Amino acid sequence: MEGNILNVTTLNTYINSIFRAEELLHNINVAGEISGFKVTKGHAYFTLKDENCQIACNCFNCAKTYIPKDGESVILKGSVDFYAKGGRLNFNVDSITSIGKGLLAYKLELLKAQLNKEGLFDIAHKKQIPPYPTDVCVITSYQGAVIKDIKKTVRRKNDIINIYIKDVKVQGKDCHKEIIDALEAVDQMNFDVIIIARGGGSAEDLMPFNEEQLVRAIFRCKTPIISAVGHESDVTLCDEVADYRAATPTAAAEKIAYDTQELKEYISYCGKRMKGALESAVALKCKDLNGKVNLIKTQVKLNFSQNANKINSYVQNLKNLMDKKVAESDGRYAASLARLKADNPLGILQKGYWYVSKNGQAALSSKDLHEGDDVSLKTHDGQLKAVITEVE
Amino acid sequence: MKFEESMKELDDIVDKLESGKLSLDESVELYSKGMKLCLECADKLNDVKGKIALLEESQQGLVAKLVEVE
Numbered sequence: 001m002e003g004n005i006l007n008v009t010t011l012n013t014y015i016n017s018i019f020r021a022e023e024l025l026h027n028i029n030v031a032g033e034i035s036g037f038k039v040t041k042g043h044a045y046f047t048l049k050d051e052n053c054q055i056a057c058n059c060f061n062c063a064k065t066y067i068p069k070d071g072e073s074v075i076l077k078g079s080v081d082f083y084a085k086g087g088r089l090n091f092n093v094d095s096i097t098s099i100g101k102g103l104l105a106y107k108l109e110l111l112k113a114q115l116n117k118e119g120l121f122d123i124a125h126k127k128q129i130p131p132y133p134t135d136v137c138v139i140t141s142y143q144g145a146v147i148k149d150i151k152k153t154v155r156r157k158n159d160i161i162n163i164y165i166k167d168v169k170v171q172g173k174d175c176h177k178e179i180i181d182a183l184e185a186v187d188q189m190n191f192d193v194i195i196i197a198r199g200g201g202s203a204e205d206l207m208p209f210n211e212e213q214l215v216r217a218i219f220r221c222k223t224p225i226i227s228a229v230g231h232e233s234d235v236t237l238c239d240e241v242a243d244y245r246a247a248t249p250t251a252a253a254e255k256i257a258y259d260t261q262e263l264k265e266y267i268s269y270c271g272k273r274m275k276g277a278l279e280s281a282v283a284l285k286c287k288d289l290n291g292k293v294n295l296i297k298t299q300v301k302l303n304f305s306q307n308a309n310k311i312n313s314y315v316q317n318l319k320n321l322m323d324k325k326v327a328e329s330d331g332r333y334a335a336s337l338a339r340l341k342a343d344n345p346l347g348i349l350q351k352g353y354w355y356v357s358k359n360g361q362a363a364l365s366s367k368d369l370h371e372g373d374d375v376s377l378k379t380h381d382g383q384l385k386a387v388i389t390e391v392e
Numbered sequence: 393m394k395f396e397e398s399m400k401e402l403d404d405i406v407d408k409l410e411s412g413k414l415s416l417d418e419s420v421e422l423y424s425k426g427m428k429l430c431l432e433c434a435d436k437l438n439d440v441k442g443k444i445a446l447l448e449e450s451q452q453g454l455v456a457k458l459v460e461v462e
Contacts, residue, residue, distance in 0.1 A: 132399045134442075142446060151444060151461045160395075161442045164456055185454055186447065192396055264437050270406050271430045274423050277409035281419040284412070 012084035019089075025080035030055075030091065031099065032076070034068045048076060048091065059093035066096045069202070073099040108210055112237060115212070120219045120241050127224040127243045132263065133192030133256050135162045137223075139182050140197040142167035146249045150197065153253035158260050164191065170198040176211040183214075187221045193256055194223050196238060197249040200231040209236035218242055228252035349380035366391060395436055402429045 006014075019025055032048035032055075039045075044062035047054050057076065059065065068074050078093040115121065140146045142165055154161055166182045169175040179196065186194055196218070198209065208214070209229045215237045218225050227242030228249040239245040246252035341347065349355065355378040356363040363369050369388050377384040393401070405426040409419060445456035 130396045132396050134395045134440075137447070147461055155442075159442055160437060160440050163442065163444045164447050165445070165459070166447045166454070189454065192394070260437050264434060267402070267430050267433050267437070270402055271427060273406050274409050274426045274430075277406070277412075278419055278423045281409075281412065281414065281416060285416050 008087070009084070012082070012087055016082045016084040019080055019082040022080075027077070027079060030076050030078075032074065034070055034072045034074055037068060037070050039067075044093075048074075055091050056088065057091045057093050059096065064095070065093075066098055068096055068098055069204075075099060108237075111210070111212055112240070115215060115237065115241070120215065125219070129224050129226060129244045129255060130192050132258055134160060135164065135191050136193045136195065136256055137164045137166060137186045137189070137191040138195045138197055139166045139168055139179060139186065140195075140249070141170045144170070144199055146197045146199050149250045150195070150253040153250050154257040156257070157262075158257040160260055161257065170208075171201070171205055172208070174208075176208040176214040179208070180214055180217045183217050183221060187223050191223055193226060194221065195226045195228055195246075195249070195252045195256070196242070197228040197252060198230065199249065200234070203234075206230050206234055206236050209238040212237075214238060215241045226252045226255060346380055349378070354379055395433065398429055398433050398436075402426060402433060405429065 030048060032050050035047040035049055035054070037044065037046040039062060042061055042063060044057075044059040044067070046057050046059075048057050049055075057078075059078075066074075075097045076091065076093045077095045077097075078091055081090050081092045082088075083090055119125065138147060138150055147163075147165055151163060154163065164186075166186055168178045168182045170179070183194065183196070196209075198206070206229060209227075218227070218238060218241045224244070225242045226244045226246050227236070227238045228246040228251065229236050229238055230248075232247040235245075244255060246255055356369075357376045357378070358369060358373055361368075363375060369375065369391060371388055371391050373388045375386050375388060377386055405422050408414065409422055409426065414422065444459055444461050446459045447454040448457050
């Protein structure tokens with residue numbers, strides 16, 4: 001046997017030293033497609049391949065970098081390493097960058113900037129989500145858990161909202177077209193709110209919700225739109241353009257589901273407030289009216305007091321005038337009485353004259369009487385009957 | 393009127409009544425209208441039960457078919 005005999009350790013250590021020494025194999029970027037990607041105890045193990053060759057790869061503490069999927073095209077940064085103990089050649093990966101993702105992300109940023117410039121994301125265009133909807137349409141996959149979550153969340157506190165489901169595909173390259181058709185159809189049906197919902201997924205799964213046509217279709221809708229796509233951390237262009245972005249489908253359900261019991265109490269409270277407001281209005285008017293009445297009373301009293309002296313004076317004048325008239329009347333009465341007394345025929349009788357009458361007619365002349373006539377004689381204190389015995 | 397609109401009108405009426413800027417006649421009229429709305433809304437909350445329906449294509453366009461969701 002010729003030449004030195006090496007043990008395996010010596011050989012592998014030697015190979016390792018060659019790989020370590022070769023600068024061209026350190027800190028290099030290698031492009032290829034991921035295959036057999038798996039993570040064990042925080043370390044990723046997979047194969048990078050192209051159409052002809054492949055190389056085993058390790059990525060220790062892989063949480064530090066992008067986690068690719070099988071079949072994804074990536075660029076790996078790292079160094080070639082020969083693992084002496086196992087006698088295996090590996091590529092030790094420091095970081096992974098998705099070629100597709102990088103390109104898509106760039107295109108997405110461009111689209112987002114363009115739509116933003118056009119004003120599609122402006123707050124001024126956001127329609128208010130009605131606080132008390134009764135008819136809500138959910139555009140989602142009927143098969144998924146989304147609709148169950150929404151129903152459960154809504155019904156927990158609200159039993160009057162009608163939930164209409166428009167079943168669409170929410171995954172796949174062209175699913176956005178189906179969503180657009182559904183959106184345009186249900187936008188004509190006068191729903192209070194439309195929710196576009198999808199459960200969580202990878203960035204690639206959610207890419208249809210970044211499609212320009214879908215974003216523009218949402219912008220054109222007259223119905224308020226809630227976007228509930230993916231998880232909290234996933235923000236799609238659908239979320240940006242929608243009138244309200246819910247972090248999850250459950251959050252969208254929370255947004256629309258008002259508590260019916262609380263609402264009943266609120267309505268009752270509105271009734272009490274209206275009653276109170278009306279009572280206050282009436283009380284205010286009464287107070288106003290009382291004020292005016294008091295004002296009039298005060299004014300009347302003032303007027304009366306101002307005019308009282310004048311009235312007293314009038315009364316006094318009137319009284320004086322009356323007294324004077326009465327006094328004058330008294331004088332005239334006394335004079336009349338005196339005259340009356342003077343003219344009284346009875347006054348003459350008191351002087352000794354007698355009044356002679358025959359058959360009720362005054363006998364003013366001796367010629368009126370004849371012998372044998374019955375005559376009446378009246379004195380101041382009585383009446384006598386006599387017979388004429390002789391006429392001379 | 394949709395429930396949503398009734399509730400909005402109710403809120404508006406309460407605000408107007410509480411503003412104190414109305415004549416007594418206007419207040420009484422709004423109060424009557426508001427109380428009627430209160431009753432209508434409360435009736436709806438008490439009487440109506442929400443449904444779950446699947447929208448399906450038909451010759452008349454989309455029609456709602458009631459479904460059960462667990």
